[in-house]
Amino acid sequence: MSWWLDACKTPSAEVKKLAEERQLQLTKPTGSLSELETTAVQLASLQDNPRPNVDQPWITIFAGDHGVMEENISAYPQAVTRQMLQNFTTGGACISVIAKEYQAKLQVIDCGSVGGIYEYAGVERHCIIPGTANFAKQVAMTKAECIEAMNLGRQSVEDAVAYGASIYVAGEMGIGNTCSASAVACFLLDEPAEQLTGVGTGIREEQLIHKKNVINQAISLHTDYVDHDTFKALCAVGGLEIAAMTGAYIRCAQLGLPMVVDGFITTVSALAAVRLNPAVREWMLFGHQSAEYGHQRLLQEMNANPLLKLNLRLGEGSGAGAALGVIKLACSLHNNMATFAQAAVIGEKV
Numbered sequence: 505m506s507w508w509l510d511a512c513k514t515p516s517a518e519v520k521k522l523a524e525e526r527q528l529q530l531t532k533p534t535g536s537l538s539e540l541e542t543t544a545v546q547l548a549s550l551q552d553n554p555r556p557n558v559d560q561p562w563i564t565i566f567a568g569d570h571g572v573m574e575e576n577i578s579a580y581p582q583a584v585t586r587q588m589l590q591n592f593t594t595g596g597a598c599i600s601v602i603a604k605e606y607q608a609k610l611q612v613i614d615c616g617s618v619g620g621i622y623e624y625a626g627v628e629r630h631c632i633i634p635g636t637a638n639f640a641k642q643v644a645m646t647k648a649e650c651i652e653a654m655n656l657g658r659q660s661v662e663d664a665v666a667y668g669a670s671i672y673v674a675g676e677m678g679i680g681n682t683c684s685a686s687a688v689a690c691f692l693l694d695e696p697a698e699q700l701t702g703v704g705t706g707i708r709e710e711q712l713i714h715k716k717n718v719i720n721q722a723i724s725l726h727t728d729y730v731d732h733d734t735f736k737a738l739c740a741v742g743g744l745e746i747a748a749m750t751g752a753y754i755r756c757a758q759l760g761l762p763m764v765v766d767g768f769i770t771t772v773s774a775l776a777a778v779r780l781n782p783a784v785r786e787w788m789l790f791g792h793q794s795a796e797y798g799h800q801r802l803l804q805e806m807n808a809n810p811l812l813k814l815n816l817r818l819g820e821g822s823g824a825g826a827a828l829g830v831i832k833l834a835c836s837l838h839n840n841m842a843t844f845a846q847a848a849v850i851g852e853k854v
Contacts, residue, residue: 508654508751512783513760520549523556529843534852539811543789543831544838550762550787551670555839558832561608562669563821564660564752565592565599568615568653568744569635570680571644572722577683577715579707582635585617585679588820592677593626598818599675602825606832609667611660615653615744617678630656632744639687639722639741643729646739653744654751661755671831672756672763673791674749674770675821682796685772687719687741689798691730692775693805696720702768702797702817734779742776749773750780757784764831766824767794767816771802778806791827792816 523545528534535541547556567589573582591597592612595604603610613628618635632652636644645653657674664672678684682704689700697719703712719741726740738747750773756763757777765774765788778785785806792812793799803810811827844851 505651507658508754508780510758512757512781512787515549515786516552517549519552519554520545522554523548523838526554526838529845530841531844531847531849532841537837539809540830540834540837543811543834546789547762547831547835548838550760556835558671558828558835560668560670561606561673561828562611562664562667562671563599563603563608563673563675563825564611564613564664565675565677565820566613566615566657566745566748567617567677568681569618569678570684570743571636571638572640572683572718573680574638575640575718577707577711577718578680578704580679582618582679585677586619586622588677589614589617589627590624593624597820598822599820599825602822606825606828608828609669611663613656613660613748615656615748636743639684639726640718643726643740644684644742645744645747649744650735650739650742650747653747657748657751657753658755661752661759661761665759665761669761671828672752672761673766673821673824673828674752674763674773675766675819675824676745676749676769677820678743678745681743681745681769683715683719684741684743685746685769686798687722688737688746688776689772689802690719690723691737691741692734692772692779693801697723700798700801704796734776738776746773750776753777753788754781754784757781757787762787762789764789764791764824764827766791766821767819768796768799768802769819770821770824771799771806775802775806789831791824794823
């Protein structure tokens with residue numbers, strides 16, 4: 505039942521050393537390409553390949569609705585969640601364009617949206633429950649529902665590995681999910697909503713104050729139940745898609761598939777994954793620092809250095825998707841630049 509506690513793979517120290525040695529031989533001053541160098545070296549170690557690549561990226565969007573929408577905490581109606589599911593698969597969404605740009609496999613999973621039975625070509629409909637319960641009044645999910653959501657993430661990664669994916673990106677869709685993610689973050693960091701809650705889809709100032717109050721009240725309601733337990737925090741105030749991404753991140757590390765973490769909501773899932781299984785952290789690259797309030801605090805907690813800072817706040821894996829271009833470039837430079845010997849250039853003095 506607790507598969508997420510199983511051991512993770514260990515990155516290759518031998519390949520990391522080989523990659524570092526190659527960087528020292530390339531025709532540039534040592535360290536002059538900074539994060540492009542460290543990204544290539546890290547990915548080489550994770551892929552156990554001195555010539556790392558992102559030739560077959562895999563992107564999964566996990567979607568779910570949130571009962572806390574009853575509290576009027578979003579600028580958009582809940583119906584948008586399902587509408588966007590169709591937009592993902594018909595190619596109109598931001599992440600759809602990004603996936604096409606980098607020739608990535610795009611998987612769309614409905615973990616639990618509100619509404620009746622539907623058929624959208626390309627959407628994997630699981631619908632564990634039609635949205636979580638209102639965590640301002642009760643726990644969002646039962647333990648069984650949370651595990652089922654984590655298992656969707658687990659299966660997604662197993663599908664990616666079977667496909668031959670070189671790197672994994674998780675994205676999310678769910679109106680109200682910044683509220684849920686903020687509440688989970690409050691529990692994981694033991695900090696109030698004021699420190700970790702932003703405008704999400706773009707709510708007004710008075711709505712933001714209300715949103716923070718809703719979260720703080722929920723924290724008080726569930727504190728005894730959660731009792732510093734990460735899994736129970738997911739159950740109490742999390743979302744189906746947030747739990748699914750937590751499961752996906754853990755499974756990536758267990759199967760040895762490097763991952764790129766996206767923005768605020770996905771980083772909450774990433775932190776939950778690391779709290780449940782600390783060895784998961786080694787397998788993470790961080791795509792960007794979003795404009796969402798609280799994301800910088802989460803990155804600091806995880807000692808993460810994001811590749812981009814573009815002030816994005818869309819979600820759906822868009823920042824991690826954008827970072828694929830930088831990662832691809834890092835690999836190309838690492839693999840294709842000439843060494844000092846090849847170029848007959850005098851290297852640095854020893």
